[in-house]
Amino acid sequence: GAGVSQTPSNKVTEKGKYVELRCDPISGHTALYWYRQSLGQGPEFLIYFQGTGAADDSGLPNDRFFAVRPEGSVSTLKIQRTERGDSAVYLCASSPIKGTNTGELFFGEGSRLTVL
Amino acid sequence: AQSVTQPDIHITVSEGASLELRCNYSYGATPYLFWYVQSPGQGLQLLLKYFSGDTLVQGIKGFEAEFKRSQSSFNLRKPSVHWSDAAEYFCAFRWGSGNTPLVFGKGTRLSVIA
DSSP: OOEEEEESEEEEOOOOOOOOEEEEEETOOOOOOOEEEOSSSOEEEEEEETTTTTEEOOOOOOOTTEEEETTOEEEEEEESOOOGGGGGGEEEEEEOOTTTTOOOOOOOOEEEEEOO | OOOOOOOOEEEEETTTTTTOOOOOEEEESOOEEEEEEEEETTTTEEEEEOOOSSSSOOOGOOOEEEGGGGGGEEEEEESOGGGOOEEEEEEEEEESTTTTTOEEEOOOEEEEEO
16 A cells, blocks of 8 residues: 555454554555554654564563564554553554665554553 | 653644744754654654754745754744644654654644634
């Protein structure tokens, strides 16, 4: 597709359930990022990938959160044993690799997660 | 720790009036600086960015921003606001080149009145 695609756009789940959020980056972009945006806050970094490997996962809040990018393209953010505090919009972004990349991140529209 | 501060949570301006949104960063060296806009139901869109060189940068939709090293600031300006500019605005920075993640401020919500 032309832009970053995220599915589902909306997800409502019950406390304790498992959730997967998918991100399809812009074709050819090798860097992929996950952010979380709570109501009234700015995006908060979770994890980013260079190709298939997680280059920095320091933003993951705890071990209930995990992300993969097995083929260096699509990524899945996985949340186990969801809690009400996990409710937020989860944003995915991608970026091309350049020699010294100081360029922008291209964001998807986000997946809104509501945990009841 | 590196951080970015947007002191104004919400600003209201009249259509046609000028606008300035404030952004300050905390970092030991000159970071790479960005302004993004988020309209309801839409993804974040880049307005402009600063890496080096001329400290006044021009962006899309008539926006500009000025980097002031002495004040650690990167304020966003527009000389005449349009109703369609109503949105959430985020300042962000990156502390290195390559693909290090952006650090975002909490945002400033802009309302535009007739």
